[in-house]
Amino acid sequence: MGDELWFAEQFEARRPRLRAVAYRMLGSLSDADDALQEAWIRTTRSDGAAIESIDGWLVTLVGRVCIDMLRARRARPEQPTGTWLPEPVVSVDGSLDPEHATLVADSVGLALLVVMESLDPAERLAFVLHDMFGVPFDEIAPIVDRSPVAARQLASRARRRLRGTSTMPDVDVPTQRRVVDAFLTAARAGDFDGLLQVLDPDVVFRVDAGSRPGLAPALLTGAADVAEHTAGVGPRFATLCEPALVNGAAGIIARSGSAVVAVVGLTVVAHRITEIDLVLDPDKLAGVTISQ
Structure with missing residues (x-):
């Protein structure tokens, strides 16, 4: 019971950031919420005493859930017709509340999420976790079953594919x-x-x-x-x-x-x-x- 309470406190304190990770990975707010629910279930089977850094551990846990969901999505034989776009995050008064601002920080617009959808799940995870959230490659490597060097190459390949696209807006x-x-x-x-x-x-x-x-x-x-x-x-x-x-x-x-x-x-x-x-x-x- 002590571990469960501790995990609950740590998870809730970091929920906006974890939801932002899942949104960038999945391009869907509803799927992001499903990913967080699954990640929470997995914490109940974990030993808090064995965790050195709860921040990194929770981010990589959510990353594991998201890459499983992306792989399952790609494995489905049926594909939606027409064009796929992400679920948008919207504000009408020119500002965003803190949780919504976390979701779309670093210019994660709809167009960028569309391009990221074309990435291989492992490339997307390496790029999102490292480039957007600063997770070290030695922590990313086990999630994608690669060495840290190979994980770095995945992020680099994703970066090259995104570079040169017209998805980064004027900052003003x-x-x-x-x-x-x-x-x-x-x-x-x-x-x-x-x-x-x-x-x-x-x-x-x-x-x-x-x-x-x-x-x-x-x-x-x-x-x-x-x-x-x-x-x-x-x-x-x-x-x-x-x-x-x-x-x-x-x-x-x-x-x-x-x-x-x-x-x-x-x-x-x-x-x-x-x-x-x-x-x-x-x-x-x-x-x-x-x-x-």
């Missing part, structure tokens, strides 16, 4: 907001030329409609195609939209009454929008908690 949120506001103004007016001015020539527009495919094209690339589509649907859709922080960056939410019907994550690089991620999946939107 007010600048992002000005670009997003210009985009929203042009969308409301159906202004094709105005949209072209704020879209990167190689912009990528992804839509996750979940169980409702056909609501919008799953993928568009290039400023002309994205501007044409946005100008066509914008005057109707944009009337429901309002500014928000989406995963810590300037974004948009759409509401019908009190219900959130869409979340739009935008990546602004050099004053142009390079990525637009539109979440329409009702299951993911049902889990959206507006931090305000």
Whole structure:
């Protein structure tokens, strides 16, 4: 009973950080909560006296659970149709509460999570634990059944695959907001030329409609195609939209009454929008908690 109480205190004190680890690994808040539940169950079978550093031990425990979940996800024969996007973290007042801020620290936007989804589970774990949470490679190595040198190589390979992608936004949120506001103004007016001015020539527009495919094209690339589509649907859709922080960056939410019907994550690089991620999946939107 003494160990159980001690584990409970340590686990709860570190829950925001552990949830952030799981979110980066899984790209899903609901899956992250499942991972924490499984990690908590595993603590009940552990000996607290044998643990040298509870911080590192809990992070690696959650990492073990997450890599098991990622491998199970990849092993499923059925794959979802359309485009997959992460569950967004949203705020409407320009700030995030401490737990939400921990979730999306270090510019972990929707676009970066999409790219991270393409990584091998072991690469993703090595990158997340080492580069984002400072876990030493000798602690990562047993989780991925590799040597510390091989674990370092996994993180390096992940880093190379992420480098050069247009997923790291301008750090100045007010600048992002000005670009997003210009985009929203042009969308409301159906202004094709105005949209072209704020879209990167190689912009990528992804839509996750979940169980409702056909609501919008799953993928568009290039400023002309994205501007044409946005100008066509914008005057109707944009009337429901309002500014928000989406995963810590300037974004948009759409509401019908009190219900959130869409979340739009935008990546602004050099004053142009390079990525637009539109979440329409009702299951993911049902889990959206507006931090305000």
